[in-house]
Amino acid sequence: MRLTRRGGALVVVCVAGFAVAGVFGARSLNAVVLPGIVGLVAGALQLRRLDAPSVSRELPNDDFVGETHEVTLRFRDVDRPFVGTVTDTVGAGLSASGGPTTVAVGDEPVSYDVTYDERGEQRFGPARVVARDVLGLFETDLVCPGTDSLLVYPRVHPLSGWTRRELFSLSQTDRTDERSEFDSLREYVRGDALRDIHWKSSAKRDDLIVQQFAADYDVTSVTVSGGADPDAADELAEAAASIATVLHDAEIPVTLSLPNGRVDADVDLSGRTQLLEHCALVVDGAVPDPDADIVVEARSGGVEVRIGEGSQSFASLAGGRRIVDDAATREAAA
Incomplete structure (x- = not known):
């Protein structure tokens, strides 16, 4: 507990009042000093009895890097509302806007916008409240227990039309x-x-x-595997997520193996979520399945994608260059 500027000014006034009383008599105590002392005592007692409230945090859904959403805090277990300045702690991979907010804690919720800066599990809390008494003479710091978390997915880059067609052809077998x-x-x-x-x-x-x-054909699962150097896990996450979700959105089952494990994703909505969650939590490490249909290798100098016998940088796949030669075009024109 500490004095605010207002409380400090009142203490100065009370001290001065005692000095004046010594010169002009005790009546000056009744005019200034006694009310000031009563206010200081009342403020100190109010904050001394104050316990940290519990917090219910309404988080947005898991989403991609770069997205911005609203977070709302609601305070519970507050016997009497009090004035407080609220700050919610957010993880290093998040950016909160708005700064500290002063509200009547227990009466009003607190909302702020948060931007997802980095992939992975991101944490919120604990919330901190700087509580003040009714007269604003004292303030104290309260730490509200409880943390929450959500998952931030890596960026998903659009792939060129030729790239998507080559990826789709990997799942088509047993033509008759x-x-x-x-x-x-x-x-x-x-x-x-x-x-x-x-x-x-x-x-x-x-x-x-x-x-x-x-x-025409049976659709089979496509296997995707990837690995990364210690400083390239984020690049692996983006490339693997981009390729896996393109296949999934075309209703192609995907088996994705990365250094943090393997996921067999069906073509339903939960399968897409599984793929994104797996990529969000990827770590560096060797390629688990070098014989996969698609192999992604993230190095410090860039990301290489191997599809069949062809190899190409991921940047070129997203930028529109073909993976293989123009045999399909020549065949169609013949």
């Missing part, structure tokens, strides 16, 4: 000449039969579009 009912249209990938090209749709989109039939 048998035809079933028409299923959908999709972009041409290497190995598609020319008879399946839908020329009318291709002309409208300025790209090759093929008809897909229900019995």
